[in-house]
Amino acid sequence: STSENPRKEGLALMLDDGTRKSHSMAENTAFVSGFFKGIATQSSFANLVTSLYFVYEAMESEFENSSDVSVKAMDYSELRRVSTLETDMEFFYGPDWSRIISPTKATTKYVARIQEIGKSEPELLIAHQYTRYLGDLFGGQMMGGMASKSLGLEPGQGTSFYQFGDIDDAKAFIDEWYRNLNKLDLTDKQKDAIVDEANLVFALNIEILEELEGSPFKAMVMLAINSLKEKFGVQ
Numbered sequence: 001s002t003s004e005n006p007r008k009e010g011l012a013l014m015l016d017d018g019t020r021k022s023h024s025m026a027e028n029t030a031f032v033s034g035f036f037k038g039i040a041t042q043s044s045f046a047n048l049v050t051s052l053y054f055v056y057e058a059m060e061s062e063f064e065n066s067s068d069v070s071v072k073a074m075d076y077s078e079l080r081r082v083s084t085l086e087t088d089m090e091f092f093y094g095p096d097w098s099r100i101i102s103p104t105k106a107t108t109k110y111v112a113r114i115q116e117i118g119k120s121e122p123e124l125l126i127a128h129q130y131t132r133y134l135g136d137l138f139g140g141q142m143m144g145g146m147a148s149k150s151l152g153l154e155p156g157q158g159t160s161f162y163q164f165g166d167i168d169d170a171k172a173f174i175d176e177w178y179r180n181l182n183k184l185d186l187t188d189k190q191k192d193a194i195v196d197e198a199n200l201v202f203a204l205n206i207e208i209l210e211e212l213e214g215s216p217f218k219a220m221v222m223l224a225i226n227s228l229k230e231k232f233g234v235q
Contacts, residue, residue, distance in 0.1 A: 011182055011191050012182050027202070034210055037219070040150070047104075048212055051103065051107040052161060053101070054108075056085055113200070121193070126181070127197035138174070146223060149223055
């Protein structure tokens with residue numbers, strides 16, 4: 001029944017459907033190859049995590065300052081990422097990291113969008129919560145593991161962002177999140193606008209990945225080599 005699977009109704013269904021349909025093969029390929037570029041070298045991965053720091057810092061500031069009831073309802077402390085990203089920043093850049101880092105062109109554009117809707121149409125921030133947090137929770141463990149393996153990092157080193165220590169059961173948590181999403185008091189026009197915004201968020205993320213230097217092929221080769229080493233117990 002739909003009560004068991006909240007993704008089969010309401011805004012949850014609209015978002016899942018509306019984002020899946022608009023993601024072309026080219027966009028999905030750009031996203032995947034961009035991530036592989038990101039894990040090709042430690043410097044490209046540090047750049048990716050730095051961009052994410054600026055994005056989440058903007059997002060979570062807006063959630064904090066928002067008085068919008070819907071945004072507040074979907075803002076779970078367990079999902080917040082800024083403190084984990086600060087840990088990763090310190091790993092990559094040392095204790096003075098905040099004086100060293102600066103946002104890229106694509107990151108600046110992404111942050112400006114978050115700040116713009118925070119002021120004018122705060123309910124659109126739900127699209128940012130949906131696209132980033134749920135994507136992180138769905139794929140984070142796998143992506144963090146691939147980054148560690150490709151770059152030869154110890155588990156958790158520079159990949160704190162991908163670990164959700166306060167969420168024991170990701171599937172149960174996501175179902176609960178979707179249930180609450182479906183309870184929000186939003187007009188059809190607002191719901192359509194949230195779906196459009198979620199597609200824009202996906203495009204903004206691809207732009208960040210496309211800025212990264214590095215070879216996706218190199219990351220795939222390193223992943224394969226390190227996986228084989230692991231399998232045969234070779235150091």
